Amino acid sequence: MIQRYPQWWIAGGVVAAWAGLAATTLGHALGPVHHHGFDPVHWTLMCVAMAVPPNLPAVRHVYANSIRVRRQWASGVYLAAYLAVWLGLGGIAYLVGLVTADVPERTVAVAGLGVAAAWQVTRAKRRAVLACARTVPLPPAGRRADAACVRFGLRQGRRCVVSCWPLMLLMGIVAVPLAAMAAAAVLMYAEERTTAGRRLVGSAVVLFSAAATAIAVFG
Amino acid sequence: MTSAAQSDHYDGNSQEDQVRVRRDVWGLMPGADWDPTVLAYAKAVQVMQARPATDPRSWSYQGAIHSAFVTGPLMNQCQHGTWFFLAWHRMYLYFFERIVRANVDAHGGPADFALPYWNYDQPAPANTLPLAFRTPALPDGSANPLMLAPGGRSAGIAGGAQLRPQDTSSAAAMLTTAFVGRGPLSFGGDVSLPVRFARSAGQLEQQPHNIIHTVVGGPRPRGATDCRIGLMTDPRCAALDPIFWLHHANIDRLWVTWLAQGGGRSDPTDARWLNQRFTFVDEHGALVNLTVADILDTVSQLNYRYDDQTPAAVTAPAPRVMRMAPDEELVAATDQPVTLAGPVTAALVVPGSTRTRVQRLADPISAAYLAVDDIEAAQNPGVVYDLLLNDAYVGTFSLFGIELMNDPDRDHEGVPGLRHTFDVSAIVTTLEADGRWDPDELTVTVVPVAPAPVPGARAAGLEELGLEPITLGRISLFAVESETAA
């Protein structure tokens, strides 16, 4: 099992991140008042829970293209670089959170979904999805090998951020029910990893617009 | 183009009573005298070329179904680098043949017309461009559409130069025993998934298919977006060269002969493969849908066979990689990308931890393959590349199709960076026996092969070609463990 799924520790991290998200969402639901805004812990959990699963094939690629003694290490270096890009987006989420601090949460949600819907039909979005199997040559050992893992992680991270930033940014500053986060994660995964999902890239516009309308109308 | 016909409409018994035979073009027409079948093909090409480009049965539209610089319904469908390569091209050829045959029938036969094939993997003259494709005029004095204007094909090939045996050989493909899966050395290509990192094309697609495309087409002008020079070299132009169809008929024939070899060789039974549907246009201009399961038996389902389907005599031992567990391990690789416009030799770096593994590779319980990954080139340079391991010839590869993989707006199922793979188990054993297998001195050499000159003319050196450099991101050596080994 472990041999077939050598990235079990990553899968464990993803599960733990979802558990963490579930706990905080539940906490919010029970708490008296909720202010939207950026929370670095919440953001980190989101990145691990939602951005890592679609990228597991890339981790596997690093694993399979490393010498045996480097496999886990190389996977880790790759993943660290990949997540670093996402955590960098967290800085922007923080700023957006500051700027929109006085805007009603509902307005932020509607606007965010509008941006996400518009982004779905851009050429940049489409290209980012199409480029997801682009690789970087991985030397066999030494500093060059580590540098290549970092470069590959940064490149994949940037590509993935370009693909999914509006939705992630929105979920980073607005309290979102766990079910909505799960739906977003499924969508992100499907777009990258399934044939049907590839065709959904355009249809998601309808989905996001409908969600925005629902929030605008029913709050 | 209205109704989609049922696929079982094409069960072969609806139109004809006898099985059509696709024949070797050099057998049909060994000399300058026009053979009726080849002549009928040429005349049908004339008719198709005269049709408006909007007619799906026109020459240009048929070519665009494969790939083109424009987009439109049914266009740009070609399947390369996946396990659908053989099946898709069989359907493509089948409907093209029906369109051609409708013209042949309308012009008086021959009644048993079938598309000829070009089996280039034979001694001269069969390894030279068929004569009908280098004769300027048809018997009636009209221009021969089978011969392209100068530049349409590599000058040497157009002038009758012989193809190298390395370029025409299907030996590596014929030795494979699995159509798909079980490591990187499959006959028919990797499973087509939306995302598949470092996917390998099938061995038959790699050699001879891709190589023939490039050596027949030759170099194309940098950034060319039309189809006047080097047609076969670029998938967006390839099917506009009438020789394309004879080349692919031969590839299709090789699929039949591979199966006929037995030894466990069989088509995939995976439903994702069998049920994959593709759409084409028939001779009436109607849309037709076929699944892969509809075309696996050429005789009973498509009503044709080849005059020569005898399996190649397998003389070499069965490839070791195929008998191994899919657990494979990187043991050596180049540690920097290699950029080349001429021959280049690079060291394969063997890390300390894999040294013993590399030393043991000559052992029969181990197998090994070389992979060329992360290839970057603005376009197919129109030459092929020989790959050597410690100066021993490993195989030849071509960058056919890289333009499509480079295109950031084309959904080629995430293919960019196709992996080329070569079984080197037997070569390692030979090197070891010769005392040339030392982990401290492993090298790979890549040699661009200058196009064959026109017979009698002086061969142009590589420098004179002004080749655009290409970059090979990594060349790596993988060890595969035997299933039975402890």
Ligand SMILES: [Cu+2]
């Ligand atoms: Cu082809």
